[in-house]
Amino acid sequence: MSLSFDPDTISLPVGHFIDGELISAEGAIEMRRPSDGKSYAACPVAGAHLVNRAVESAKAALKASNWGGVRPRERTRALHAWADLMEAEAETLARIEALSSTRPVGQLAAGDIAVTAEQIRFFAEFADKEGSELAPTDDASFGMIMSEPYGVVAAITPWNFPISMAGWKLGPALAAGNAVVLKPSEMTPFSTVYLAQLAVRAGLPAGLINVVLGDGPTTGTALTGHPEIAKVSFTGSTRAGSAIMENVARTGLKPMTLELGGKSPQLVFADADLDKAAAAIAGSVTFNAGQACVAGTRLIVEKSVAGRLTASILEKMKAVRSGPTWDETTQYSPIISERQRGRVDAIVRAAVEAGG
Incomplete structure (x- = not known):
């Protein structure tokens, strides 16, 4: 069956995804299809109140599910089920992302989505293999270096590979026992929302992955500066990375992983x-x-x-x-x-x- 499709017939999950539910919101950012420049949707912008709601939902999901405290292989099995569902829904995922992004639907179905599923499986297998260490001591002492989940992690992804970049951030964070509040690019948000919906369908606790839509100055600033966010992971421009560092330093120090722009010859x-x-x-x-x-x-x-x-x-x-x-x-x-x-x-x- 052909993957080609009529762009005017695609149904999009327009809204934020919080606590396992799609939260409808009025769009504030006009979105145009890169392939023909046609306006096709409006991206909502989550303010500080909605970002706080997403963070609180993630905290509650961690506590209710004991995601960070269950047997690691339980996390592994749940993540494998999610990866399986991604592959089963590859056609729908590919069409949602192809509509608004620069990724051709054929390359998405054959590449990006399959790669993302494998990313999730790869990190799932680390759930019971990365852990604490015993420190060398004398015979009368016992020393251990404990590895524990951060808690709620903030993730911000770029527009060039929306699904696979989300996978790179969600996979390791979830395998290690964390919850994630993710902000995709306002230019390519909807495939990430659908990805989060698939996670709940696959059996991951609702609220463990929350997706807030919006721009950097409003939504990104509220998310990275939130006092209950324990770690920030960002992929994007050097300028935006600098702004995030400044915001985190101003609102409270926390670990950051920054993958910033640049090209080698x-x-x-x-x-x-x-x-x-x-x-x-x-x-x-x-x-x-x-x-x-x-x-x-x-x-x-x-x-x-x-x-x-x-x-x-x-x-x-x-x-x-x-x-x-x-x-x-x-x-x-x-x-x-x-x-x-x-x-x-x-x-x-x-x-x-x-x-x-």
Whole structure:
């Protein structure tokens, strides 16, 4: 059966997901489909009151379920059931994400969703394998270094790989016995909401995963600065990461994991297999239209082979088929927003003016 779909027929879970329920809210941020620029929904913005409700729900779920205190293999089994349901619902997940993101539906079904399910299974298996340590002591003493769950963890994910980035954050936090309040990007929020709905259907306690929608200045600030948040995990821009560090320092110190933006160059020397190098470079540049921290869109090439390599890269890129994300044959993605398109265009223009 074809994965291609009519974008005007997709039903979206518009709202926050708190305590196992979809919380309808009036949208405040207009959302446009990257593939055609059409306005299709409005993203709600959770203020401090709703963020507090989500955090309190997560605390209550931890206490009621004793998620951090149950046998670790129970957490493992629950997370495996969730991963199984992701795969069973792959078509629905792929269409929800493809509608609003830069990920083509064919690549989502074959890649992102399967990878996310495996992420959850991978971290699930750490539930009973990572733990405390005995410290060396004399015969009359006993020393132990205890590893305990933080409690409620705040997670903020970017727009470029919404489902898989959510998996990277939810998997280890849940396996270790924590609850999570997650804020996805306001440009690609709805697949994450559906992912959380699947968790409850799979048997995870309601409230263990809460999803609040909104922007960084309002929702993100309220979430990372909340006094009951024990740890913050963020993936996104360096500027946003700096703002989160400042907010956390101002409202109370807590551990942070920050994965911030940046791209490293690809290096090609004269003794390389230029055909293989060109194929690898073209693939990394066209994958998600270069909208990834591992895109490698800067090249440093030995001068003697630069011309041949460039010609080979261009030839391979001509074969890549662009199209809307709801067409399963699309290989080359759209840019996420008009603002980002303008930024990319400015970089290209600057390179041309510099002699590129």
